[in-house]
Amino acid sequence: xxxxxxxxxxxxxxxxxxxxxxxxxxxxxxxxxxxxxxxxxxxxxxxxxxxxxxxxxxxxxxxxxxxxxxxxxxxxxxxxxxxxxxxxxxxxxxxxxxxxxxxxxxxxxxxxxxxxxxxxxxxxxxxxxxxxxxxxxxxxxxxxxxxxxxxxx
Amino acid sequence: xxxxxxxxxxxxxxxxxxxxxxxxxxxxxxxxxxxxxxxxxxxxxxxxxxxxxxxxxxxxxxxxxxxxxxxxxxxxxxxxxxxxxxxxxxxxxxxxxxxxxxxxxxxxxxxxxxxxxxxxxxxxxxxxxxxxxxxxxxxxxxxxxxxxxxxxxxxxxxxxxxxxxxxxxxxxxxxxxxxxxxxxxxxxxxxxxxxxxxxxxxxxxxxxxxxxxxxxxxxxxxxxxxxxxxxxxxxxxxxxxxxxxxxxxxxxxxxxxxxxxxxxxxxxxxxxxxxxxxxxxxxxxxxxxxxxxxxxxxxxxxxxxxxxxxxxxxxxxxxxxxxxxxxxxxxxxxxxxxxxxxxxxxxxxxxxxxxxxxxxxxxxxxxxxxxxxxxxxxxxxxxxxxxxxxxxxxxxxxxxxxxxxxxxxxxxxxxxxxxxxxxxxxxxxxxxxxxxxxxxxxxxxxxxxxxxxxxxxxxxxxxxxxxxxxxxxxxxxxxxxxxxxxxxxxxxxxxxxxxxxxxxxxxxxxxxxxxxxxxxxxxxxxxxxxxxxxxxxxxxxxxxxxxxxxxxxxxxxxxxxxxxxxxxxxxxxxxxxxxxxxxxxxxxxxxxxxxxxxxxxxxxxxxxxxxxxxxxxxxxxxxxxxxxxxxxxxxxxxxxxxxxxxxxxxxxxxxxxxxxxxxxxxxxxxxxxxxxxxxxxxxxxxxxxxxxxxxxxxxxxxxxxxxxxxx
Numbered sequence: 001x002x003x004x005x006x007x008x009x010x011x012x013x014x015x016x017x018x019x020x021x022x023x024x025x026x027x028x029x030x031x032x033x034x035x036x037x038x039x040x041x042x043x044x045x046x047x048x049x050x051x052x053x054x055x056x057x058x059x060x061x062x063x064x065x066x067x068x069x070x071x072x073x074x075x076x077x078x079x080x081x082x083x084x085x086x087x088x089x090x091x092x093x094x095x096x097x098x099x100x101x102x103x104x105x106x107x108x109x110x111x112x113x114x115x116x117x118x119x120x121x122x123x124x125x126x127x128x129x130x131x132x133x134x135x136x137x138x139x140x141x142x143x144x145x146x147x148x149x150x151x152x153x
Numbered sequence: 154x155x156x157x158x159x160x161x162x163x164x165x166x167x168x169x170x171x172x173x174x175x176x177x178x179x180x181x182x183x184x185x186x187x188x189x190x191x192x193x194x195x196x197x198x199x200x201x202x203x204x205x206x207x208x209x210x211x212x213x214x215x216x217x218x219x220x221x222x223x224x225x226x227x228x229x230x231x232x233x234x235x236x237x238x239x240x241x242x243x244x245x246x247x248x249x250x251x252x253x254x255x256x257x258x259x260x261x262x263x264x265x266x267x268x269x270x271x272x273x274x275x276x277x278x279x280x281x282x283x284x285x286x287x288x289x290x291x292x293x294x295x296x297x298x299x300x301x302x303x304x305x306x307x308x309x310x311x312x313x314x315x316x317x318x319x320x321x322x323x324x325x326x327x328x329x330x331x332x333x334x335x336x337x338x339x340x341x342x343x344x345x346x347x348x349x350x351x352x353x354x355x356x357x358x359x360x361x362x363x364x365x366x367x368x369x370x371x372x373x374x375x376x377x378x379x380x381x382x383x384x385x386x387x388x389x390x391x392x393x394x395x396x397x398x399x400x401x402x403x404x405x406x407x408x409x410x411x412x413x414x415x416x417x418x419x420x421x422x423x424x425x426x427x428x429x430x431x432x433x434x435x436x437x438x439x440x441x442x443x444x445x446x447x448x449x450x451x452x453x454x455x456x457x458x459x460x461x462x463x464x465x466x467x468x469x470x471x472x473x474x475x476x477x478x479x480x481x482x483x484x485x486x487x488x489x490x491x492x493x494x495x496x497x498x499x500x501x502x503x504x505x506x507x508x509x510x511x512x513x514x515x516x517x518x519x520x521x522x523x524x525x526x527x528x529x530x531x532x533x534x535x536x537x538x539x540x541x542x543x544x545x546x547x548x549x550x551x552x553x554x555x556x557x558x559x560x561x562x563x564x565x566x567x568x569x570x571x572x573x574x575x576x577x578x579x580x581x582x583x584x585x586x587x588x589x590x591x592x593x594x595x596x597x598x599x600x601x602x603x604x605x606x607x608x609x610x611x612x613x614x615x616x617x618x619x620x621x622x623x624x625x626x627x628x629x630x631x632x633x634x635x636x637x638x639x640x641x642x643x644x645x646x647x648x649x650x651x652x653x654x655x656x657x658x659x660x661x662x663x664x665x666x667x668x669x670x671x672x673x674x675x676x677x678x679x680x681x682x683x684x685x686x687x688x689x690x691x692x693x694x695x696x697x698x699x700x701x702x703x704x705x706x707x708x709x710x711x712x713x714x715x716x717x718x719x720x721x722x723x724x725x726x727x728x729x730x731x732x733x734x735x736x737x738x739x740x741x742x743x744x745x746x747x748x749x750x751x752x753x754x755x756x757x758x759x760x761x762x763x764x765x766x767x768x769x770x771x772x773x774x775x776x777x778x779x780x781x782x783x784x785x786x787x788x789x790x791x792x793x794x795x796x797x798x799x800x801x802x803x804x805x806x807x808x809x810x811x812x813x814x815x816x817x818x819x820x821x822x823x824x825x826x827x828x829x830x831x832x833x834x835x836x837x838x839x840x841x842x843x844x845x846x847x848x849x850x851x852x853x854x855x856x857x858x859x860x861x862x863x864x
Contacts, residue, residue, distance in 0.1 A: 003637065006629035013625055030625045033632045034568035035639065130639055132632055135571070 008103075009033075009132060009147055012059060015099035016145065019092055020138050024074045031135035031142060041133060041144045042119040044068075045085050047093025050111040055104075057127030057149040061093050062119065067141035082117065090115040123148060174374065177367040184363060188356035195349040202342040204271050208253050208263065209338050212288075213331040215250040220324045222246060223299070227317050230308040237306070244303045251296055257285045257334070281337040288330040291323045399511035402498065405455050407431045410506060420491065420511050431509075438475040438491070447493075454495055457504045461497050468495065472514060490518040537602040541648050547670045548598045549649050551708055555594060556603075556642055559587045560635060567631055581618040582801050584631070585611060586821050591638075593715040593818075597678040606641060610634050667704070668696040671711045675718055679743065682722045689729050689739060690722050695746035698755070706849070709825050710757055714745055716818040717759040717845055725763030725843050735840055737762065757831075760844040765837040768794040795835065799823045 013030055021027040046062040068085045077084065093113035101110055123131070123146075131148035222243040229236050249264065253273070256263045260275030276282050298316040301309065389412060393400060399417035402410030411427040418425050423434050436444050446469040453459060453467075470493035492514045498506040541549065563584050570580055592607035613634060617627060665673070672694045683690045699707045726732075726741035733739055743761040750756065764770075768791035775781040775797075789797070797803050801820035822845075826833050831849040836842075 003640070004633070006626045006633045009629050009633070010626050013629075017625075030628050032568060032570045033629050035564050035632050035636055036568075128636075129643060130636055132629075132636070133568070134629070 003151055004132075004147065004149060009134070011099055011103045012096050012145060012147060013134060013136065015096040016061065016092060016136055016143075019095045020071075024071065024138075026138065028136050028138035028143075031137045033132060033134045035130035036133045036146075037130050039121045040123060040131070040146050041135070042121050042146075043144060044117060045089040046116050046119045047089040047091075047096075048114045048116060049093055049097045049100075050114075051100075051108050051149055052111075053109040054107040054151060054153040055149050056152050057131075058123075058125070059093075059096065059100075059149060060119070060123075060146040061089065061096060061136075061143065062146065063089055063092070063143035064141060067138060067143055070139065070141065086115040086117060171374070174367060174371050177363065177370060181360065181363040181367060184356070185360055188352070188360065191352055191356075192349065195345060195352070199342060199345060199349070201272075201274050202338060202345065204265070205257075205273060205276075206335060206338045206342060207266060208271075208273060209257070209331060209335040211266065212250060212253055213328060213335060215246045215253070216324065216327045216331055218246040219243065219250060219299070220320050223302070223313075223317055223320050226302060226308060227313055230310065230313055235306060235308060240303060240306070243299065247296060247299050247303065251292065254285060254288060254292055257281075258289060278337055278341050281334055281341070284330045284334040284337060288327055288334070291327050291330070295319055295323060295327070397512075399509075401425065401509050402506040403431050403451070403509055404506055405504070407451065417511065420513050435470075439470070439473055443469050443473060451495065451507065454497060454507055455504050457497075457499075457502070468493070472518065489513060489515045537600065537645070538648065540599050540601065541645060541652065544598045544600070545665055545670050545673055546649070546653060547665055547667070548674050549645075550653075551704075551711075552594050552598055552600070553642065553646055553649060555708065555712075556591050557646075559591050560639055560642065563587045564632070564635060567635070577621070577623055578618050581614045585614045585618075586801070586824065588614065589818070590712055590821055593678075593719065593821075594712065596681060596719075597674045597711075597715050599677055599681070600645075603638075603641065603645075606638055610638065666700050667707050668699040671699055671707065671714070672696055674711070675714055675745065678715060679718055679722065682719055686722055687728065688722055688726050688741065690726050690741045690743060692718070693742055693744040695744075695748075698747040698749060702755070706829065709829055710747065710847075713757070713822050713825050713847070714759065716822050718743055718745070720818050721759070721761040721763065721843070725761040725765075727764050731764075737840075755849040757847040757849065758844060760842055762842050765839045765841055765843050766795060766798070766835065767837075767839045771795075771797070 017027045017029065019028075040060075041062070042060070043062040044065040045068060046060050048058055048060050050058045065085055068088045069080050071088055072080050072084060090113050093115070097110045097113055100108060104110075127148050128150050131146055134145040134147070136143045136145055222239050225236070226239045226243065229239065252261070252263050255261065256273040257276050261273060262270045263273055265271035276285060295316075298312070298319050301312050302316060393412060393414040396414045397416055399414055399420035401413035401417055404410060407430060409425055409427060409429045409431050413425055413427075421434060421438065423437065425434070432444075432448060435447060439447065450464070450467060450469055453464065454461070470491070472490055472492050475489050475491050490513070492512045494510040494512075496508045496510070497504045498508055566580060566583055566587075588607050588610045592604050592611065595601075595603035595607060613630065617623060617631075620627070672692075675694065676692055679690055679692045699710065721743045722741075726743070727735070727737075729739045732741065741762060743759065745760075746756075746758050748756045748758070771794050772786050772789070775786045776783050799819045799822070803819070823833070826847060829847075829849055831847050834846040834848070836844040836846070
């Protein structure tokens with residue numbers, strides 16, 4: 001058994017990066033990466049995917065509404081309702097999930113992404129003692145990718 | 154709990170159990186039957202005797218009727234008359250008398266009183282036989298004399314006279330003989346009757362005795378078996394009241410039996426009573442799916458078609474998660490795990506009951522889950538465990554605290570990396586300093602695994618330091634490595650916590666003093682580094698004052714000591730050959746001492762008798778390492794060269810190993826001295842010594858009173 005490696009985590013980040021690159025011609029990049037035990041930097045809208053099989057836990061992509069509005073604007077989407085913002089964050093979670101499926105194969109069973117607004121800084125079911133927090137930068141915005149996934153087999 | 158064997162129950166056969174009673178009853182019946190048989194036989198003899206008595210009585214009458222008929226014929230003949238009736242009477246009576254007398258003699262059938270033939274047995278009694286014989290002697294001539302009178306209607310006077318004369322002469326004798334016969338037969342019968350009575354009386358008494366014996370034995374047996382049952386019941390009750398497991402039987406209708414362990418209600422969290430249906434109770438505990446499979450399983454067990462052992466693995470209730478409202482403290486919904494085992498109770502190849510054993514296995518399951526979690530985290534290194542067990546608890550605890558806070562600071566650095574103006578190289582250096590301190594401490598307490606881990610971390614940081622731009626993977630690698638270290642630390646923390654509680658509970662022994670603990674630690678470190686560097690070094694320690702200063706300061710002094718001892722061995726102390734060549738003792742010495750002046754100034758001195766700090770040699774080493782340009786090095790003053798020692802990343806080593814070569818040790822020392830607010834002075838003489846003196850003034854935490862004696 002080995003824990004998640006930087007290569008494993010990078011898969012999630014690459015997914016986000018290439019999503020932004022594809023949609024906005026401007027890739028999102030990694031800001032900082034650190035560990036958090038309880039206070040997680042959640043933003044206004046969060047896309048969440050749960051994993052099972054050889055892994056357990058969940059992954060959160062949490063973005064501030066301003067970032068998502070900007071993204072929608074770039075996508076020429078005028079309707080910036082909360083529903084659309086949630087859809088945007090869900091879309092990103094979906095992309096992460098697609099890439100992860102490709103990379104991890106059948107070893108990681110990935111749930112359908114859930115979209116939530118206003119998550120607190122605590123996770124409902126924390127799998128890792130210390131989860132990875134990766135701050136993703138796009139333009140001058142910062143979103144959080146929280147990887148609370150541990151390998152169980 | 155041992156599984157109750159479910160083989161067929163061997164009941165002792167009823168025949169065996171009651172053998173004694175059965176034998177007694179059989180004997181009783183046989184005895185009674187034989188008495189009855191005897192009675193029957195005697196009665197039938199008595200019947201025969203009664204016939205004999207009757208007929209012998211009739212003989213008396215017949216002899217007199219013969220005489221009467223004869224006399225009547227004679228009177229009629231004297232008057233010249235003849236009555237045929239008289240002749241017929243004579244014929245009848247003589248014929249009856251004769252046949253009866255002959256039958257008495259030889260046995261035979263005669264006409265009875267009701268003119269029906271009766272069997273007359275031959276007499277056996279000698280007296281009676283004698284009477285009959287005598288009567289026959291009288292009767293034979295008598296019969297001959299009477300015969301002409303019976304057949305002829307003409308009465309011959311002479312014949313008649315002869316007959317009457319014979320009759321007169323012998324009638325009384327004949328009557329007496331018949332009387333005697335009757336009396337003899339009566340007496341014989343009486344004797345037989347008395348004998349029968351006696352037999353009956355004895356039979357009755359014996360039969361009563363036998364009966365009493367049977368009753369007594371049966372009662373005794375009954376009492377004994379009642380006692381056994383009572384004892385067995387008492388023992389069963391004791392067992393059922395004591396066992397922790399829930400034990401009960403269920404019948405083919407799935408009802409709970411009358412006997413069950415008192416813990417069952419607690420285990421199932423449901424009041425249980427006899428004949429209560431089991432399935433509804435189960436239904437409240439488990440999901441519908443498990444309930445359905447449990448029902449099928451139990452039905453299959455009662456079915457008796459499949460071997461019990463083969464069905465063990467199919468048991469859906471082998472370990473089942475139950476959620477039940479705690480009936481003792483209602484509304485307390487708690488998740489528990491129960492294990493149900495079913496064993497057949499078989500008699501005559503028929504499943505009578507199932508013995509159900511229920512155990513609350515919550516603790517085991519929880520423990521197993523925790524263990525598997527622990528297993529999932531990382532493999533526990535047995536070597537690490539051994540080192541932990543050997544280590545000094547105080548040092549371990551200090552190591553844990555320092556390392557935890559060190560790693561937390563490292564994480565803080567990572568989290569705020571983008572807010573700092575400094576570049577990645579600086580970030581790597583800062584991380585390096587933290588990891589280096591952890592590495593030093595780990596080495597000092599002998600935690601090779603952590604030391605190696607930290608060393609790898611350092612190597613990674615060295616690689617990163619050289620890069621201006623970090624790729625995503627490189628940025629991510631830092632928290633990944635940090636996470637691995639944290640996981641390892643968390644394991645150690647768990648073990649240390651267990652060790653501490655175990656230690657406290659078993660010994661209550663005084664922990665080592667801080668000075669002893671630090672001393673042990675430094676000695677161990679010195680031994681290890683000397684061995685690695687193939688040098689011969691002895692430590693001389695005077696650290697008693699550490700027991701009287703605050704733990705933070707003593708901890709930091711220890712960290713300084715670790716770095717300086719390591720540096721002293723690696724860079725200061727020469728190899729034995731060189732020392733001997735220089736005329737110095739083969740064994741090098743590093744002395745560490747903590748002193749306090751009367752003014753309350755604390756001095757921490759580390760002195761080695763090694764090669765000293767010689768600027769010219771350092772210059773040469775810097776140039777030969779290839780890291781520094783010759784021109785630059787030559788331009789530096791001696792003071793600058795010594796200052797270089799404290800710069801992060803400065804090293805003259807051509808390669809780095811676990812002990813030295815990273816150029817971080819002195820940088821770390823300087824940073825700790827700065828934190829303590831002290832001054833550092835270096836004295837050195839080539840080939841003689843190097844002395845580091847730390848002056849820590851007016852340290853608030855020093856217990857002046859306690860240290861006065863030491864001053």
